[in-house]
Amino acid sequence: MKRSDIPYLDDLRAFETTARCGTVRGAADELSLTHAAISRRINRLADMIGAPLFERSGRGLRLTTAGDRLAEVCRRSFDDLSRTIVSIRETQATDTGAILLSCERSVAMRWLIPRLSEFQDAHPKIAVHLSVGGGPIDSKQDRATLALRRLDFAIDDGWSVVPLFEETIGPVMSPDMRSNFEQSDYIALGSNTRPNAWDDWLRQHPDAPRPRDRRMFDHHFLMVEAASSGLGVGLVPHIVALDDINRGRLVAPFSFDPDGSRYGVLHPSQIPLRESAALLLNWLRDMSGEI
Known part of the structure; x- marks a missing residue:
């Protein structure tokens, strides 16, 4: 087989993650993709190979013989790839003193990135490399120096946790939308990463205006x-x-309620924090005081 005939890496990753998680939804959550996107990639991979990779088993999925063979090869290949990348990152971090900060996508885009220049201005010799990711971290494969996460998952023993702030949620809207909201003439906007959030919030606020539709x-x-x-x-x-x-740009007439979870910074427990990483960690802790 020519290298050009090898399936797309995104398709292989979607397949391997689904095989490991056991469900398409689990893979979608881990890869921050939609359920439909995962299904399309798996179907495209199966069409290219010419064999079904999963079969229905009750409410879940089960690997076919062909799928089991491919999943094992994918696991080994991704493990090798992860170890190689980790090794390169560690070498680079050691050589340059750089920090690899992993952060959840929305938090990175809406909160961290707009503030990161403040840290860089104060410490111009410290290079911070930012990657996005969420959920559990595999201490054997992920060698981020620091990881900012919502702590709603079991934490591997290889990571230490520094708590930052509690998670609070609430409805927000443009100022012009407030009157529509108060008259129950509004569309409720939700996130696929938390599909039951509106149902939970409305149940906790029985006197709140009800939406006419959802997106x-x-x-x-x-x-x-x-x-x-x-x-x-x-x-x-x-x-x-x-x-x-x-x-x-936004108003929050009901303010924000704790949802029982917290955010924190994780770092490898068996690797002493370098001075540069400790400075970034302290800065994150200080900045989280505004929330």
Whole structure:
């Protein structure tokens, strides 16, 4: 087989993640993609190979014989690839003193990136490389120096946790949308990453106006932008709406309620924090005081 005939890496990754998680939804959450996008990639891979990779088993999926063979090869290949990348990153970090900071996508786009220049201005010799990711971290494969996460998952023993702030959520809207909201004439904007958020919030606020319709977005940062543009009322974490509220682009008439989870910074427990990483960690802790 020619190298050009090898399937797309994105298709192989979607397949391997689904095989490992056991469900398309689990793979969609891990890869921050939609259920439909995962299914399309798996179907395209099966068509290219010429054999089904999964079969239905009750409410879940089961690998076919061909799928089991391919999943094992993918696991080994991705493990080798991850170890190689980790080794390169560690070498680079050691050589340059750089920090690799992993952060959840919406938090990175709506809160961290707009503030990161403040840290860089204060510490111009410290290079911070930012990657996006969410959920559990594999200490054997992910060698981020620091990882900013919503702590709603079991944490591997290889990581230490520094708590930052509690997660709070609430409805936000453009100022012009407020009267429509109060009259129950609004579209509720939700995120596919938390599909039950509106049901939970409305149950906790029985006197709140009810929406006339709902729309879902793949990520909170898309939903916040939609709310700022007047497309509806978004139910969002405070951290991703903070700047738009301060600028007057959004209002939050019901404020924000704790949802029982917290954010924190994780770092490898068996690797002493370098001075540069400790400075960034302290800065993140200070900045989180505004939330």
